[in-house]
Amino acid sequence: MAMMVKNLKCSSCGSPLKAKEADLVLFCTSCGKTMEFLDSDVGEVSPHILAPDREDKDLVYLPFWGIDAEVDVTHEDTVGGFLRLTKKPMRGACRFYVCAADLLxxxxxxxxxxxxxxxxxxxxxxxxxxxxxxPALKNSRTAEKDAEFLFLKHEIDLSGTLQELEYTFSILGHELYYIPFLRRGDDLSPAV
Known part of the structure; x- marks a missing residue:
């Protein structure tokens, strides 16, 4: 069986793209555009790089996908428990954040x-x-599936025992965020 190798090129300037090992987010060194690897091609993405609240030599940026979705719950049934007032149901236009780094x-x-x-x-x-x-080890398509799982986990945690849930989860778009974290040994904590 022959294996095909495809050189990835920037969709903006046509320059070859290079990546860190296993990174699905590629930065064009020629024009500065950011691409994400999707299947066997690339798509442009605009990253947002958040500034840390303090400078520290032990900072590292973690990639997070911001997934925009329209959530419409048409039926739900729970047994027992009570609605916790500190947690609101996720309905309508929502943004879900999914870490794309290689962490457990x-x-x-x-x-x-x-x-x-x-x-x-x-x-x-x-x-x-x-x-x-x-490196980002999840592309936006994988993060979209994780965002729906995040919605379901949130609904289960809201109150009682969730018996039934009928909903639609429509993807509206996505953005990439790099968030600074403080690294102390194996421990990571947000630095924003």
């Missing part, structure tokens, strides 16, 4: 839910300012 889900699940409920307010930086970034 038990580590990223809390960040995904925290950022989805309350995204940090931070200025945007022009670039990474020589701060390392983790």
């Amino acid at each position: 889900p038990r580590k990223t699940a809390g960040w995904n839910l925290e950022f989805t409920r309350n995204f940090p307010k931070a200025a945007e930086a022009a670039d990474f300012r020589r701060i390392p970034r983790m």
Whole structure:
């Protein structure tokens, strides 16, 4: 069986794209555009790089997809429990944040839910300012599926025991965010 190799080129200027090992986000060194690897091609994406609240030598940027979706719940049935007033149901136009870094889900699940409920307010930086970034191992299509799972997890956590849920989850778009984290050994915490 013969294997085909395809050189990826920038959709803006046509220059060859190079990536860090296993990174699905590619930066064109010629024109500065950012691309995401989708199947066997690339698509342009505009990254948002959040500025850290303080400078530190132990900063690293983690990639998060911001997935915009329209959520329409047409029927739900729960048994027991009560609606927690601190958590609002996710309905209508929502943005879900999904970590795309190569980290264990038990580590990223809390960040995904925290950022989805309350995204940090931070200025945007022009670039990474020589701060390392983790590769993105999820493209936007994979993150869209994770966003729907995040919605379902949120609904289950709201109240009682969820018995039935009928809904539509329509993807409206996506954006890529690089969020600064402080690294202390194996521990990571948001730096915004």
